[in-house]
Amino acid sequence: MSKGELGIVEKGKNDLQTEADRSAQQCIVSSLSLQFPSIKIIGEEDQSSNSCPTPPEWLVTESDPNVLGLQCPKDLENVKEEEVIVWVDPLDGTSEYTQGLLDHVTVLIGVAVGEKAVGGVIHQPYYEYQNFAKPELSPGRTIWGISGIGTGGFDPKVAEEGKRIITTTRSHSNALVQAALDAIQPDDVLRVGGAGHKVMLLMEGKAHAYVFASAGCKKWDTCAPEAILSAAGGHLTDMLGRPYQYHASVQHLNASGVLATARKEDHAWYASRVPDSVREKLSS
Structure with missing residues (x-):
């Protein structure tokens, strides 16, 4: 976005891909594979055409100590790494991203065990971006949730009653x-x-x-x-x-x-x- 060239590719009707989609997936998949080599990762973007090595500065090796300090739910305590499936949408709302509707854009990382979604991350890279001189300077916001534990990164609210x-x-x-x-x-x-x-x-x-x-x-x-x-x-x-x-x-x-x-x-x-x-x- 800062370069002004999004690298747009049309995958199909009303289905766009940008350099941000490709780069974000490369970062996410490489980082998770490094830490958890036995998990199954399924991403939206085709990785087969991306043979370039991931830049070392992209790799995420740290974890949130606050989340790691939480008590793991009993039903997830004995899950083996190879039983975990991670679903990755590196840039959800690509069409809106190309149109500058940045508050619609999220990064989605879902964790499933067996058939069930048990945990996830929603990252909003442009959260409240209107408050910054350049959208890419927004620090963003990361939301997470785990079955049996709850959520973090935001304060859930309930919509007004009496309306739909x-x-x-x-x-x-x-x-x-x-x-x-x-x-x-x-x-x-x-x-x-x-x-x-x-x-x-x-x-x-x-x-x-x-x-x-x-x-x-x-x-x-x-x-x-x-x-x-x-x-x-x-x-x-x-x-x-x-x-x-x-x-x-x-x-x-x-x-x-x-x-x-x-x-x-x-x-x-x-x-x-x-x-x-x-x-x-x-x-x-």
């Missing part, structure tokens, strides 16, 4: 998405980019639910947000209320859309409002 505020896709809407939104009858709809950004709106008390009744996002989009949202008391499933799986051989596409709620107890109501016509389309 929904967040959904900014650039990938269609008739199915709109039909689901209409059935919920929201008071307001926040159309923003990036799954990580949408889930952050739920946890910051700016929206009650995230509704996306369409295939499109992938496991690396939802693993980290799901883990952190769950640790904060929320819930994320497909639009039919079924849990997504995150084992190494699962298909990457979230074919049945995404339904997430800030409070787990509200989730069943939103799932019940999904029209049969939308259910049939997403089930086929």
Whole structure:
């Protein structure tokens, strides 16, 4: 961004990749592989075409002592390294990044054991970037969550009661998405980019639910947000209320859309409002 040349490559329709995507994934994968050589890492960007060695200054070798000092949940104490799958979206909201909508941009690192998302990181590299002379000078903000422990890096809030505020896709809407939104009858709809950004709106008390009744996002989009949202008391499933799986051989596409709620107890109501016509389309 500071060079003014993002190195944009078109991977497909409405699917962009920039030098930031490639570099961030190289940094993340190399750093995790160095410390945990037996884990399985699945990233959004194709690593096979990137044969360049990772610059030493990119490698992260330190860990947060405050997190390491926490008591590990009993059900995770005996997990073997080779049982861990890490889903990496090095830059969630690439389209918004290329358009300068930097508050939509996140870095997502989700940790799964077996089929379940158990931990995650959402990094916002441009958090409150408007307060800085240059966006790249923003120190950013890192959010984390672990099943059985809770969250850190932010103060979760609950959205205003008596209203129904929904967040959904900014650039990938269609008739199915709109039909689901209409059935919920929201008071307001926040159309923003990036799954990580949408889930952050739920946890910051700016929206009650995230509704996306369409295939499109992938496991690396939802693993980290799901883990952190769950640790904060929320819930994320497909639009039919079924849990997504995150084992190494699962298909990457979230074919049945995404339904997430800030409070787990509200989730069943939103799932019940999904029209049969939308259910049939997403089930086929």
